[in-house]
Amino acid sequence: MLKVLDMFAGAGGLSLGFVQTGKFQILAAAENDIHARRTYSRNHGDILMIDDVIGYDFAKLNIDLGGIDVVIGGPPCQGFSNANRQKNSLICMNNSLVKEFFRAIKEVRPMAFVMENVSMLQSDIHRFYVAVDDQEEIKGLGIKCEDDSITLLKYKTEGINLLSILQDEAQLESALLPEKMYALLHLLYKSRGAKKRIEKCLEKHRASISKKIEAYLSCSESDCIEFFAELLQKINQGLSASQDISFFIEELSLLIDCQKALKMAQEIYDSDIMCAFENELGSDHLVARVSSYSVIDYINAVLGEDYQQQGAPVNARWYGVPQERWRYILVGIRSDVIRGQKAPSLEAPEVIDGVTVGDAILDLQACEVSFDKNAQGVSVPTSGLPVSDYAQALRSEGLLFNHITTNTTPEAMERFKSLGEGENFHKLPKTLIGSYEKPERTQNTIYLRLDSRKHSGTVVNVRKSMWIHPKLDRALTVREAARLQSFPDNFVFEGTKDSQYQQVGNAVPPMMARAIAENVLACLHRKN
Secondary structure, X not given: OEEEEEXXXXXXXXXXXXXXXXXXXXXXXXXXXXXXXXXXXXXXXOOEEEOOOOOOOHHXXXXXOOOOOXXXXXXXXXXXXXXXXXXOOOOHHHHHHHHHXXXXXXXXXXXXXXXXXXXXXXXXXXXXXXXXXXXXXXXXXXXXXXXXXXXXXXXXXXXXXXXXXXXOHHHHHHHOOOHHHHHHHHHHHHOOOOHHHHHHHHHHHHHHHHHXXXXXXXXXXXXXXXXXXXXXXXXXXXXXXXXXXXXXXXHHHHHHHHHHHHHHHHHHHHOOEOOEEEEOOOOOOEEEEEEEEEHHHHHXXXXXXXXXXXXXXXXXXXXXXXXXXXXXXXXXXXXXXXXXXXXXXXXXXXXXXXXXXXXXXHHHOOOOOEOOOOOOOEOOOOOOOOOOHHHHHHOOXXXXXXXXXXXXXXXXXXXXXXXXXXXXXXXXXXXXXXXXXXXXXXXXXXXXXXXXXXXXXXXXXXXXXXXXXXXXXXXXXXXXXXXXXXXXXXXXXXXXXXXXXXXXXXXXXHHXXXXXXXXXXXXXXXXX
């Protein structure tokens, strides 16, 4: 048996695929989410669980466990790209985690490793910002850096010198609004484009927002927030007079835009990113000048010649999972093990196609559904509904757990009933669009009734996306989402209802994980 460490293990989908080969044994797993850890432990037994990898001594772990043969895992690695660099969060903490993964590789020196991540990781546009602590390592690795910029605000503000505030971290901290007040104001701002939504928001939060503004203004003494104090006063006057949001929308928009710029700058400071704030020449943009380097260049440099690697986008549907799910899989085999030959290829195999949503879940439609996360398992009807080969392979004796779903509001139920298989939010009548601010920009995965005759799109947190059962007027259950991910029915998820949905959505489909494990196994056996 090959001994395995699973890092950023989540619920354990990747581990399960490796274990299913019968050739790998999981000795330790790292996961910081308490609910996912409970799920992992319930399904994988009594193994060493690591709750924090930052600074963890993997060399000692390797000795304590008598050697680790394979390291697997899916480290969060958002980086940034053209698609997300202007978002309010730079997600720099996640970027450090991919470095922890490869630090573990260097300390353990396993025969092989497997890293699973977003398919964009292979591209040069998936990058890290250079932090102060990075400089020595980047220089030592010979990584090429490029000048880059982060746009903080796209117009010039009158009455406040934001640039001078950004350049002084102490002023910046005092200019930031209290988080709870900002969150309520931002909620009001996000609701501005939909009449019903803004009315509900004002009805629910008007008094609380006004109270927080008054408390803040009464104790605020800093000169640098005078501009914001004036905006808050105008907003509060509008709220107090029960006026429509249109009377203070300009002040609210300006306040939120400025605060977003300040919050992003604060994250730059907190992450020690090397940066110079300035007004961009030829435009009114306020920007942060930074340096960046590609994630894939970092990985190649840190591994050097120690490992032969093969990385490629992989689709779960290739391996019989009824879902279009692209991920980037990087496989590395230690150079002295592979002896000058290439790591295993991840090219597309002959696709196991034809498995549908109906094959995956329709045998469960007569099962009793619960709305309680603590619900006990339910019995699965033994006759009456056809069971596909796919579903039969996932079934197990005994009760069916996690067949729970979210309660449906009357408004959502109307939407459910109006949609046919394969239809989504954009097929709703205008009368049912309701509080959505910009319906035309709503993703196609929102209020999606699955088509039983086709495979699904990428399974994420289907509760948040409001995925609908293909035949029944209800949201998809956790178990049905797990079926789409190829989890067997005896794999039980723990934690809150939302956490269970999230764990399923974050997981590596076990059927895909098993195919990758067999690929690695074949290579190791061939070379040894």
